[in-house]
Amino acid sequence: MMINIVERNCPICKNSLVDVSEINPDIDPRLDEKIIKKYWSGFYKNNVFFPYYRCNCGFLFNKSFPDEESLKKLYSNEKDNVIHGDLELDLKTKKYYLRQLNFSLNNFEKRYNVLEIGADNGNFLKLFQKQYKNSSLYAIEPNQNMKKNLNEVTKNVFDSIDEINDNKKFDIIIGVHVFDHIPNLNEYFHKLNNFLSPSGFIFGVVHDERSLMPRIFKNRWPIYRLQHPHLFNHSSLDNFFTKYNFKKIFIKKTKNYFNIGYLLNQLFLSLLKLRISVPNLFSVGLKLGNFCFLYKKNK
């Protein structure tokens, strides 16, 4: 497998004049493609990621990143997208996300045309359908291991956005931990925008690179990783949507549900490079390092 690395400008403002990286890994993946394959998914003692640069516009992004063909190969082997594979916690977390969306989208009788990109195990769509029973659901998920679960929620499951009929329009497009993974943000956003109805919404959840976590962990924050070509904060995300003439409905910190044992294991691994195995114990909902957002097409 050949991995081809390309050089990028800032995906938001196109600026290419950033010289010095702000966050650097222990091991630079540009040295050898074997490193990229080995560290692509999972959590390790060594932090391996492409160096992050801070653009003048405030966006934090990788100048070097694998091209699209290489990414397809790297992602096709993924097993489970849910970070720690715990379905109950995943459901709790997604219920919390849905509650945020309900504040603005409270017509439970309406038939919403919904598209979820990176629909993962389908849990979010399943919850959505329980609440908005008349909705019509579409899902995009390239990971073949997720297809079985997703097909139980909807028959409209696609590998890629390019497979959806051009004339289709959606009222809401959802992306939970997806926008941090898309290197060609502008190109992809153009496609999404074409599928969005004139007063449609985009709802998403992303990591917050200005949250408390990266300040504590420094370059050991587990979110600095190969799969994230850029990371947002509230203002860089807002810059991005403003550029496309979208109207902000909200940006909010979100709760994620974790097992205490899992958190301790991660803490030891990231800060002390020690692999310990504390049992899961109980779960807590913490506003640790993510935020959700809702934007409306401003036309």
Ligand SMILES: [Zn+2]
């Ligand atoms: Zn920029």
